[in-house]
Amino acid sequence: MIGRKGFLGAIALASAVLLAGCSSKNNTDTKVLADTSKQVFAAIRARRQNKGPQPVVQVTAEQLANTKVAALQVNPEQRGGSDFLRRVTQRNDDQFGTVSVWRASDGALLHIRGGVLVGSRGIGTDIISSDATPTIRAISGARSGQGERRYFISNGDYTDTELVLSCDIDNLGREDTQIVNLKFSTTHLRETCVGGANNKVRITNDYWVQPGNGLVRRSRQWTGPLSGYFELVLLKS
Amino acid sequence: MQQTIVQKSIRGFAILATFGFAVPALAQDAGPDAVFNIPDRPTLNFYGVTGLIDMPSAEALPDGQFTVGVSNFGGITRSTVTFQASPRLAFSFRYTGIQDLNLAGFETFRDRSFDVRFLLNKERRYLPAVSVGLQDFAGTGIYAGEYIVATKTFQEVGPLPGTFKVSAGLGWGRLGSAGSIGNPFGGTRPEFEQGSSGGEPSFDQWFRGPAAPFAGVEWVINDKFGLKAEYSSDAYTQEVDTSGIFTRRSRFNFGAEYQVSDRVRLGAYYLYGSELGFNAQIQLNPKTPPTPIRTAPAGPVAQRPSRASQPQAWSTDWVVNENAPVILRDVMAPRLESSGLRFEALQVTADSAELRMQNLRYNATSVAIGRAARVMAEVLPPSVETFRIVTVENGLAQSAVTIRRSDLEALEYDAEAAGALLAVTGIGEAAPRLENAIENEEYYPxxxxxxxxxxxxxxxxxxxxxxxxxxxxxxxxxxxxxxxxxxxxxxxxxxxxxxxxxxxxxxxxxxxxxxxxxxxxxxxxxxxxxxxxxxxxxxxxxxxxxxxxxxxxxxxxxxxxxxxxxxxxxxxxxxxxxxxxxxxxxxxxxxxxxxxxxxxxxxxxxxxxxxxxxxxxxxxxxxxxxxxxxxxxxxxxxxxxxxxxxxxxxxxxxxxxxxxxxxxxxxxxxxxxxxxxxxxxxxxxxxxxxxxxxxxxxxxxxxxxxxxxxxxxxxxxxxxxxx
Known part of the structure; x- marks a missing residue:
């Protein structure tokens, strides 16, 4: 099919494609081509050397003792591994519960209101915002409850989808939490939510809450369609 | 002269990359928890529309779905792109090559055709889905045919797993050429006319001439495997009788299909009692990006100190400083640049500011607005309460988005953060030029x-x-x-x-x-x-x-x-x-x-x-x-x-x-x-x-x-x- 110029031309073109262009600025057609091919190759590489999920990092007593600032260990279940988040800010607004914003090592942010994950940024298909007031109220008193949970979830293309779930928060009784060498007296609350199109979305979140102050020491929470469940361990509040 | 030069050449190349290579590589990004990605993809027939093997079914694709189908049997290759333009309306464009047809002077006859189909009734508990379709309604007409078809889905029939989709319909034109039961709407249908210029809708032919029934069943065994069998109403008059490119011994067709990946399905078939065929089906939906965009997060919106506790921070004395705008520009410009925005101009007063900037990075302008608002909240003195953000595209000021700084501060973690902010945001016209503004002197030329x-x-x-x-x-x-x-x-x-x-x-x-x-x-x-x-x-x-x-x-x-x-x-x-x-x-x-x-x-x-x-x-x-x-x-x-x-x-x-x-x-x-x-x-x-x-x-x-x-x-x- 390749005509006149034939073989040599094809080689020259192939090298041009491999070079995938260069330019004085980003955002040109050739840059796009370069990025696309880079991404395709990276994906192929990643697939070849897929080693399975990384193990969860075990914090030592010494490391915990040396932690002087608020720290949150996050163990993404699907992706594996662990990250340690720093608290960037705390805010009170006109909704129930204080918001803590935690920053991951890659810059991603988690918005946690009264121990409940209500938003994320930079993870992919992020939770733009959500209303979890009934859950947050139940947790603050370490008791059961029920109510509606509403999410606005990014579709990953600067559009969002609303997801409405109806949730029951059950008190599964006292279950102490061991964090490294520290033991906390906690109550296990389980939140079961059903909703979405044809009630096909089912989410189960678990919280281990200190009864006195309503502090969530450990939890397993749904973080969105792409990232699945995260285990959150409050190393230092 | 059959030539179409598509300009903007490189773009075609990138599109190829989308459909060709990127598809399998992206699967790993969709996790098992993909609650929104419940697969919904009716299978395609040899014409690249939802259907059985050579016959259509009544199913509609999910809204917005894009499919590419390539099929081959008996020397006939059909490549079809179908777009579900609305929940009920779908369009297809097809390119066909028929080897050795020896028509109109071409050894291999090649033709383009357009289809349109409409879902009259969505499937309900007792009522089947019903669709009506026009095939090749504006081409040279070799595939011209019309149909009305019904499809009903049955789950787990007896001990058999999976889903059965039973279809039955009535075809006209090509789809009414075998086993005609009469001429319900009367009229005659001219023979396929080779060498005509074509291209115009053939209104006078639709649903005219003899009609014939067709039927079939698809057994979707599980997510991966499916079997199909059908009774065809197409006599292949031109291909079999006139040109003899294959022998038609039966009206029954059979096939098996396998879902290779989320987007790719392959099938093998035995058609008309004599021919082996294959069909490759690719489906994607514009609403579901293969790779979700990960935008580097901006930090939380900077909060101003409380007015009660730090009244001096809210002072407007800074306005008298003649250098204030220059300083603000020099602090803002690099911050905007790192967010993919370019500072164009800034006009500040004690309580309001208008920023003009170019969006260099985001395909949604709203992201640029959000980023610019954050930079303004970081940099501008607390007394500045009203932010006016104007995006400029190649010298054209598009619009002025007015946001109150207090709203920006208050609504970031709101349950309906986006909706609540939009409700208090003004989107209005932008003046051609910003008067008394400090401008970006470094950008031009x-x-x-x-x-x-x-x-x-x-x-x-x-x-x-x-x-x-x-x-x-x-x-x-x-x-x-x-x-x-x-x-x-x-x-x-x-x-x-x-x-x-x-x-x-x-x-x-x-x-x-x-x-x-x-x-x-x-x-x-x-x-x-x-x-x-x-x-x-x-x-x-x-x-x-x-x-x-x-x-x-x-x-x-x-x-x-x-x-x-x-x-x-x-x-x-x-x-x-x-x-x-x-x-x-x-x-x-x-x-x-x-x-x-x-x-x-x-x-x-x-x-x-x-x-x-x-x-x-x-x-x-x-x-x-x-x-x-x-x-x-x-x-x-x-x-x-x-x-x-x-x-x-x-x-x-x-x-x-x-x-x-x-x-x-x-x-x-x-x-x-x-x-x-x-x-x-x-x-x-x-x-x-x-x-x-x-x-x-x-x-x-x-x-x-x-x-x-x-x-x-x-x-x-x-x-x-x-x-």
Missing amino acids: DFAWSLGPYITPSYFDPDEPVRADAGLRFSSEYRPAPGWEIAGSVNLRLTGNVGDSVRVSNSVLPPVRSNAVLYSRGSDVVLNDLYVSRQWKPGNDTYARVTGGYLERMFGGVSGEVLWKPVSSRLALGVEANYAVQRNFSGLGFQDYSVATGHASAYYEFGKGYLGQLDVGRYLAGDFGATFTLSREFRNGWKVGGFFTLTDVSSEDFGEGSFDKGINLTIPVSWFLGSPNKRVVSTTIRPIQRDGGARLNVPGRLYEQVRSGHRNALEQNWSGVWE
Whole structure:
């Protein structure tokens, strides 16, 4: 099919494609081509050397003792591994519960209101915002409850989808939490939510809450369609 | 002459990458918890529409779904693209090659056809889905046929797992050629007429002549495997009786299908008692990006100190400092730059500020607005309460978005953060220039260049359905001042066979587009375009452009355009006037042909992403008429449209196809790249490019430049403000 110029031309073109262009600025057609091919190759590489999920990092007593600032260990279940988040800010607004914003090592942010994950940024298909007031109220008193949970979830293309779930928060009784060498007296609350199109979305979140102050020491929470469940361990509040 | 040169060549290449390579590589990004990705993909038949094997079913694809089907049996290859344009309406475009048909002088007969189908009834508990379809309703008619079909789904019949889909229908035309039960709507149907120019809807034939029943069942065993069996009502008269390309021994067809990945399904079949066949089906949905965009997060919105505890921080004394605007600019500009924005101008008073900036990175302008607002909250003194953010696109101020700083601070973690902020945000008109503003003095003059590969494909030559030229392209642009641009690009062809085509123009009109082959033969080094353009806003709602030079590969000249598009208006009106001279096949010279061409245009946003455009005026060949375009634009920037042009050129003079028509496709690069990017790839495919109804390709038309910052676009992606 390749005509006149034939073989040599094809080689020259192939090298041009491999070079995938260069330019004085980003955002040109050739840059796009370069990025696309880079991404395709990276994906192929990643697939070849897929080693399975990384193990969860075990914090030592010494490391915990040396932690002087608020720290949150996050163990993404699907992706594996662990990250340690720093608290960037705390805010009170006109909704129930204080918001803590935690920053991951890659810059991603988690918005946690009264121990409940209500938003994320930079993870992919992020939770733009959500209303979890009934859950947050139940947790603050370490008791059961029920109510509606509403999410606005990014579709990953600067559009969002609303997801409405109806949730029951059950008190599964006292279950102490061991964090490294520290033991906390906690109550296990389980939140079961059903909703979405044809009630096909089912989410189960678990919280281990200190009864006195309503502090969530450990939890397993749904973080969105792409990232699945995260285990959150409050190393230092 | 069956030639369509698709300009903007490199874009075709990128589109190829989307469908071809990116698909399997992306699967790993969709986790098992993908609650929104419940697969919903009815399978396709040999015509690339939802169906059994050779017969259609009544199922509709999910709204917006895009499918590509390639099937082969008995020397017949059909490649079909189908788009579910609305929940009930689907369109298909098909390219067919039939080996050894020996029709119309071609050993291998190649033809293009369009289908349309409509879902009359969605499947309910007792009622089946019912669809009506027109197959090949405007081509040369070899596949012309109509059908009405019903499909009912049964779950887990007896001990058998999976789903059974039972379909039965009645076909006319080709689909009524075997086992006719009569002529329900009367009328006669002319024989397929070889060599006719085709292209016009054959209203008088639809549902006329004999009708025949067809039926079949699909057993979807599980997510991976499926079996199909059908009773066909197609006699293949032309293929079997006239040309003898295969032997038809039976009316029963059987097949097995396997879902290879989320987007790819393959099938093998035994057809008409004699032939083996295969079918490859690819499905994707513009609403589901293969790679979700991961936007580097901005930090939380900076909060001002409390006025009660730190009143001195709220003082407005800073206003008297003459250097304040300069200092603010110098602090803001690099922060904006690192967020993919470019500072253009800033005007500050004690309690309000207007920032003008360019969005260099995000395909949703709302993201740029959100980022700019954060930078303003970080940098501006606490007394500044009102933020006015104006996005500027090539010197054109699109709109002014007014946000109260207190709202920005208060709503970031609100349960409905995006909706609540939108409710208190003003989206209004932007003045052409910002008076008494401090400007970016470093940006102009600006020079940029790029060097990269290009491919110019050419489709549907009957001797070689896909041809292409490829090589290196050097482009550069120089912006001496806001709104001014001097730009050009040169192609160096290294290989290709577009010029090998022997099908040179046979047009009775001035050959304004049909000489593509001669242009390709012209020379290996080609100046694509080289022009000066200036665009500006004569008023708050009006936009203007003047462009002159080598405007495109085939024409040079001057072009002027004025557009009226209020920020919140669904309607826009524009006028464009051009004087164009046809360029030589090689070099910088011109031919004798010149023409005054131009259009009055109306653009309308119907809502839900449907866009209409009407252009009335004079075309390149001097013909008068109008172009009708209807597009569906998804919120993420995917756009699929169809257009046709009717002019005072008769269908005989127009030649094959009878009138100009085609499909436009635009895909945002970020959709498959997974990182923010403003660029889009777009392409226009025509079944045939003739000389009637041809428009000049002027670079930088105004409507698309302006619209991305207007109310509709901002509201559609408003959640991006917080991303």
